[in-house]
Amino acid sequence: MVERLSLEVAGADAVAEALNHAYPMGFVLDDVEARSTFTLRRAQAGPLLMDEAQASARFRFDGGRMDRVMIGMVRRGSVDASTNGLTGRFGPGQCYLPGEPGHHFTGAVTDTCVQVTSLEPALVADTVGHDTDQPLRFHRLRPAAADGDESWRHAVDYALTLLAGDTCPPLLADATARHLAATALTLFPNTYLTASRGLSGPGAVGAASLRRALDFMDDHAHLPVTVGEIAAAAGTTPRAVQYAVRRHTGLTPLGYVRRVRLERAHAELLAADPESGVLVRDVAARWGFAKPGTFSTYYRQVYGRHPSTDLHT
Structure with a gap:
């Protein structure tokens, strides 16, 4: 069964509350314009979890400590991200990492629509055969390859087609989540793959x-x-x-x-x-x-x- 969540709120306090409901990591907002709104459309089948998050106006945020592997793909607007010494600004068509698992992350959004993929760290580690006590660290917030954005978009678009209906077979949801995990590890340089080579x-x-x-x-x-x-x-x-x-x-x-x-x-x-x-x-x-x-x-x-x-x- 595909589970769904929809949120649509307006105003600084309501936006902060909605963000913490969707991503309970301790979001704190700053410089929030009074006209700010936040809309979330979530679809989930087992480990396969996809969000479309839209925020009007501009605000900065302190997201707390990242508790999962998240990959964003900007549909509209711009996103700033900073985590564990890595920083970047991302625009339409670009995929990026908003934060590193286990580390503090901050950023800002400006009239943004972002497709967000959330993966459990245990599933990501298991996909490549790592023990869960081995920390995953990324070396950059953007894909290394020139066609990385296109590769990620294809993977995300396929996952969205699976979640468009009312049901998604459990094995298919698991396989697709693992495909997304493997794709993310291939696109974004990280310690799991460099460790495996040695x-x-x-x-x-x-x-x-x-x-x-x-x-x-x-x-x-x-x-x-x-x-x-x-x-x-x-x-x-x-x-x-x-x-x-x-x-x-x-x-x-x-x-x-x-x-x-x-x-x-x-x-x-x-x-x-x-x-x-x-x-x-x-x-x-x-x-x-x-x-x-x-x-x-x-x-x-x-x-x-x-x-x-x-x-x-």
Whole structure:
């Protein structure tokens, strides 16, 4: 189910209250014009949370301590941001980080409309196989690549299409949130990726632990699964289970889960009655494959034929 929240307020006190309701991190506003208004439209399915926030006039803010990974994309107006020694001003079409997780952040907005993506730090860490006690630090507030804004816009626009309806399959919501997390980590230089490049293997994982990890992934493929949960089931660390599963299967843990889900989708297509109205895209979505085209390509790589062929067999 897609949950929604709508706020529309006017006046300095009401704007501050609404911001703290939407983002309970201790917002304090300054230099707020009397005509200021704030509007929020939120859609959320599981870990996938997207906001459209609009603020008229201009005001400065002290946002408190950032408790999540947030990425903004300016639709209109301008935004100033400052956090942990990083500063910037951002305009229409630009994506940016308003703050660093665990750090104080301040800024200002001027007649602004911003698309805000919020991700839980644990999900971001799990997406790349990091332990949650490893701090995430960003080196800049803007993407490093010249096409970073376009890449982020495509990822956000797709997520918004999923949230446009009344329902979004749990696996699809989880996969899309992880795609956004991976995209953000790829676009914005950070300590997670630089640390990963310099890591060597974490040591051996026993056969029994590996078997527990594989069994857990097989048994829970129909649910959103994290690397942390897989590691806990195996009785080892996320980093260790990443290496062990890759050595044994040639896939990351989440890549292995993706392969199991493909196998389940394959079996469902073979068993389906083609006259019942079953659609390939619905089966793909049920098993966490967000884009039908990507699912079809992956399916053909593994099975050598289009999924619709098996549906009509």
